[in-house]
Amino acid sequence: MRRSRSPPDRRCDVDRTYLARMGSQEIELPIVDLGPGKQAALLMTIDLPVSVLAQAGRELADLVRERKPDIIVTAATLGIPVAIAVAPHLGLDEYVVLQKSRKWHLRDSPSVEVTSVTTIDAQRLTLDARRLASIDGARVAFIDDVISTGRSAAAALDLLTRHGAQIVSVAALMTEGDEWRSALGESADLVQSLGRLPAVTEDF
Numbered sequence: 001m002r003r004s005r006s007p008p009d010r011r012c013d014v015d016r017t018y019l020a021r022m023g024s025q026e027i028e029l030p031i032v033d034l035g036p037g038k039q040a041a042l043l044m045t046i047d048l049p050v051s052v053l054a055q056a057g058r059e060l061a062d063l064v065r066e067r068k069p070d071i072i073v074t075a076a077t078l079g080i081p082v083a084i085a086v087a088p089h090l091g092l093d094e095y096v097v098l099q100k101s102r103k104w105h106l107r108d109s110p111s112v113e114v115t116s117v118t119t120i121d122a123q124r125l126t127l128d129a130r131r132l133a134s135i136d137g138a139r140v141a142f143i144d145d146v147i148s149t150g151r152s153a154a155a156a157l158d159l160l161t162r163h164g165a166q167i168v169s170v171a172a173l174m175t176e177g178d179e180w181r182s183a184l185g186e187s188a189d190l191v192q193s194l195g196r197l198p199a200v201t202e203d204f
């Protein structure tokens with residue numbers, strides 16, 4: 001695959017990749033279809049080299065640290081490696097995952113419906129009832145890989161605040177476009193990230 005060395009935020013129209021700046025690092029992302037007439041530069045944390053994600057975790061922790069979180073909460077699936085990369089740099093050994101798989105042991109746990117930018121059908125974010133005590137009254141940093149429409153983060157914040165969380169940061173490796181600002185409302189001011197991807201568009 002031919003690599004373009006264009007600066008961040010330049011669109012690469014031939015090789016179908018996009019070079020983005022994520023903190024101190026440059027990452028090359030595939031441009032993919034996200035439904036009829038919609039394309040995006042796709043950041044998948046499972047496709048990043050371990051060393052790149054580790055460095056990003058250090059740098060995202062450097063941003064979040066000033067908010068003094070007691071605990072990190074993330075959303076399955078692709079936010080999990082980000083939470084694990086960030087936590088040690090904040091001196092945190094515990095994190096909570098809002099799960100998406102329907103499980104017998106979660107059938108009595110609180111949940112909320114969500115449809116993200118990538119998904120075709122609605123999913124549910126579930127907060128394991130056994131972890132409610134870790135959330136109630138805690139300063140929570142919600143950490144995800146990407147914030148695009150903002151619907152996942154907004155749903156997560158709704159679920160967490162209903163169970164006593166004080167949200168002090170909504171952090172992501174990258175934001176995508178600006179749609180998330182309206183979805184998050186006042187909580188948009190809490191967003192921290194290492195970079196920005198172009199909006200999902202018809203003509204990438």
Ligand SMILES: O=P(O)(O)OC[C@H]1O[C@H](OP(=O)(O)OP(=O)(O)O)[C@H](O)[C@@H]1O
Pocket residue numbers: 075076077078079100115116117118119144145146147148149150151152153180
């Ligand atoms: O701002 P939004 O439009 O909500 O998009 C962002 C969300 O989309 C992705 O998750 P996805 O729903 O693809 O699930 P996955 O992590 O399980 O792949 C990503 O991990 C975020 O949680």
